[in-house]
């Protein structure tokens with residue numbers, strides 16, 4: 001029986017006499033495959049190392065190849081798991097599609113997708129930036145790219161069920177003003193960050209309903225407050241928790257049995273998100289807008 005690291009079921013049995021042909025770049029037949037976006041740094045990096053040490057095949061993602069390959073090396077040197085780096089900039093929908101295409105072409109399973117890549121409030125919170133696709137940068141990097149990546153990868157996740165999607169949101173949540181989602185009228189980095197994080201949670205609740213009965217679950221969380229990572233330190237933030245706390249909270253959504261779907265957690269505890277995330281009309285508006293903005 002193949003190993004069952006996280007999800008209570010083994011990897012698909014290899015056919016034949018056990019003389020399987022392993023594809024080293026996409027993990028072996030008994031490894032669960034986990035994509036962690038934004039795993040070249042911060043909490044995503046620490047999570048990837050932990051998953052590797054638990055024996056998973058971890059797909060490392062980020063923009064920085066050197067840091068990505070370093071994470072791969074550390075996982076492979078430890079020997080329990082395996083890893084591979086795929087570069088893509090979440091500020092480009094084309095690059096997100098290419099990332100998904102590589103995975104769809106080269107992997108026959110994906111057990112867990114952790115949408116973790118993120119950009120913080122910024123060192124200069126008055127500076128409004130736009131993505132390569134002309135979208136407000138934080139809305140694209142923190143939310144729209146995860147929306148797009150998730151939908152592109154859904155066929156593989158469905159085929160790999162039981163599978164999980166974990167959306168790393170935050171306690172900072174500001175309701176979306178649907179008349180100015182791109183924050184063209186008035187901009188500040190905190191609002192941009194917090195509305196993108198609320199969008200991730202709205203998306204989580206909406207997708208959970210769509211995926212009911214498929215064996216693919218989707219949950220969101222606030223991992224921990226003010227961990228000492230690049231996004232916090234670059235704006236002079238005072239750390240209030242350890243990166244390990246956030247890793248533990250995400251791991252809980254990756255591997256806890258009978259977790260259910262469409263839930264929001266604060267750390268390892270069930271929590272309540274901002275009121276707007278429970279608003280059906282806001283969900284519908286965000287869903288339609290997201291299809292339009294990602295050009296899908």
Ligand SMILES: NC(=O)c1ccc[n+]([C@@H]2O[C@H](COP(=O)([O-])OP(=O)(O)OC[C@H]3O[C@@H](n4cnc5c(N)ncnc54)[C@H](OP(=O)(O)O)[C@@H]3O)[C@@H](O)[C@H]2O)c1
Nearest residue numbers: 038040041042043062063064118119170226227229230231
């Ligand atoms: N730190 C906290 O206290 C805290 C609290 C609540 C929630 N969170 C959430 O936890 C997740 C991980 O955050 P973190 O604190 O670990 O952040 P971090 O250390 O700044 O790491 C961010 C990751 O995202 C990638 N990334 C992709 N596009 C990026 C872009 N345009 N700008 C910056 N980074 C980009 C970075 O890799 P490349 O540079 O290689 O692309 C990196 O791997 C985020 O979703 C964040 O919102 C963090």
